[in-house]
Amino acid sequence: MSENYATVNPCSMCMPMGSVMVFKGIEDCMPIFHGSQGCSTYMRLHLAHHFREPVDIASSALSEKGAVYGGAANLKKGLLNVIQGYGPRAVGVATTCLAETIGDDVAQIVKEFQQEEPRAREVAIIPTSTPSYSGSHEEGYNEALKAVVRTLAKRGKPNSRFNLVIGSIISPAEVRHLKSMLDDWGCGYDRIIFPDISETFDAPLAADYPKIPEGGTPLADIEDMANSKETVTVGGSIFGGSAGEYLEREFGVHHTILPIPIGVEQTDRFVGKLEEITGLGLPEKYERDRGRLLDAIVDCHKLVAGVRTAVYGDAEMALGVAKLLCEMGMDPRVIATGSKSPEFVRRGEKMARGSEVLSGVDFSDIHEAVARNDIELLIGPFTGRQISKAENIPILRVGLPNHDRFGASRQMVLGYEGTTGLVDRIANAIVETNELSH
Ligand code: SF4
Structure with a gap:
């Protein structure tokens, strides 16, 4: 391999794009990028061309002024517009290169915004750090998974459910397949699948285009992930640190991480884990x-x-x-x-x-x-x-x-x-x- 000082045709995409794959897998959630407008335009196009679905991503639209004096005002205005325009129950805020380079403290800006704006107190706002110079879209996906459970999971009454965390990007059809597999196993009501893009990135044709696509993991389920008896993560073992690890460390939810079930052996490992959790053999x-x-x-x-x-x-x-x-x-x-x-x-x-x-x-x-x-x-x-x-x-x-x-x-x-x-x-x-x- 030659020593390159520039990337020529990258084999990965921008870090905040991965976060969108997570935020779009949460019910009633809208993503916003804190950065310049081009980041959101580029990633909307990328995802829309791939999934052939409309993909809305808001932007705090930082300009030269914001870059010099800080982007707090832009982000607060953008958040308010998103809340007024889309009526989401959750907003995922992903940073881009510019916002991180100027050193904006997004978590603090979000805190101030929620204190200043009464309408924002009812909305879960999830700050995520995803500057593209520090990682790929896959790392952005992993960061967003962690940010979501860090912000939303809350200790409550222990339940007998298990969390299935989709730790790597897979297709909506593949998420549907995993869901049907669990249903066939008889544990349809006992599992929390997070994130769930099965409908949000592959919706049936409809006369009216909803502002936020239907589907996604319910917010109450994400909150309850802290109280599940177990977490199984499929994928995402490459980057170190995961949402499942966080749940184990903070709430004592036992965690197992597996490779994504492709091929005989990797699928056998997934199936073996399900057999262990359910106490039931693989359905015929x-x-x-x-x-x-x-x-x-x-x-x-x-x-x-x-x-x-x-x-x-x-x-x-x-x-x-x-x-x-x-x-x-x-x-x-x-x-x-x-x-x-x-x-x-x-x-x-x-x-x-x-x-x-x-x-x-x-x-x-x-x-x-x-x-x-x-x-x-x-x-x-x-x-x-x-x-x-x-x-x-x-x-x-x-x-x-x-x-x-x-x-x-x-x-x-x-x-x-x-x-x-x-x-x-x-x-x-x-x-x-x-x-x-x-
Ligand atoms: S490299 Fe950074 S600034 Fe450029 S589009 Fe990606 S996130 Fe935005």
Whole structure:
């Protein structure tokens, strides 16, 4: 990898964008960025193109004056506008590079605002620190998860529920799948899923466009997460520090963190945890799905064996897909993420010995690694398409962002069923490439 002093085509997105994925997974919550207007415009477009849904993000619209004298007045005005215009029950305030560089104390500004403005006292306002120079969108997502439980979770009467924290960004369809799995397990009423983007980023067509999309984790449930008997976090183990850890430390809620359930082994681990929590065995339907996944892997194993693949994108997603490739007998020769994480490298190298595992890289680094390793297939977000074109290698679009194809909201690579679909897509991509080259 060459020493770069500038990022060329980043393999990650801005930190506050990750916070939006959390705030939009809370019922009646509206996000606002404290910073210049362009940050919110850029991230609204990114998310709207990916999910093909309207995405509103307010902005405190800092200008030169705010940058010189401080942005408190702008943020207070912006918060008031959001409360008057949208009538939210919660507002997530994410900082951007400019607000952090000038040193605005957002938590203090929010406190003052709630003292000065009676209408704001009824609204939960969640300050989150997310300057893009200190992390990626995934780290912003993780920061926002922590900020939400820090602000909202409250000690109360212990309950017999468990928290399922979605610790990495997955699709609305994948959240729906996890919810149905828990319902089929008979624990539909016993779980709190946070955040829940299953409806907010994939709403049915409606005549009226609601100002805040329906759905999301109820605020009362988030408050009650402090009183649950257990927290299971899927994903997010790469960055250190998590909402589940906070709940364990502050409220004694036992916490387990697992990788996202992609592939056989990682899904087995998730299922094993659910069996332990519920005291019930895997429902028959999923037992059969597991069998079908193994069958799909066996069906295509001769075709896919040893195919040199580069997997890139969000850290947990890239590791999950790489793990599946190992289970399929493929060769995940390059595993890369734009987020900086020694833990990513450690886990990737342990899982796929001899592979190049790269963290904190951009697409120019990934391109060099792809060329060096004579890669035959790319798996990751659409942002790798320039490498695909330049090297004439097929690309299978998985993860965020995906702007040039439809159905990102319905992506399903989780669980036995979702993984089976991914196995089929991988095999078909290789079949199509072989057909073209003959
Ligand atoms: S890099 Fe910073 S200033 Fe630029 S769009 Fe992202 S958050 Fe905003």
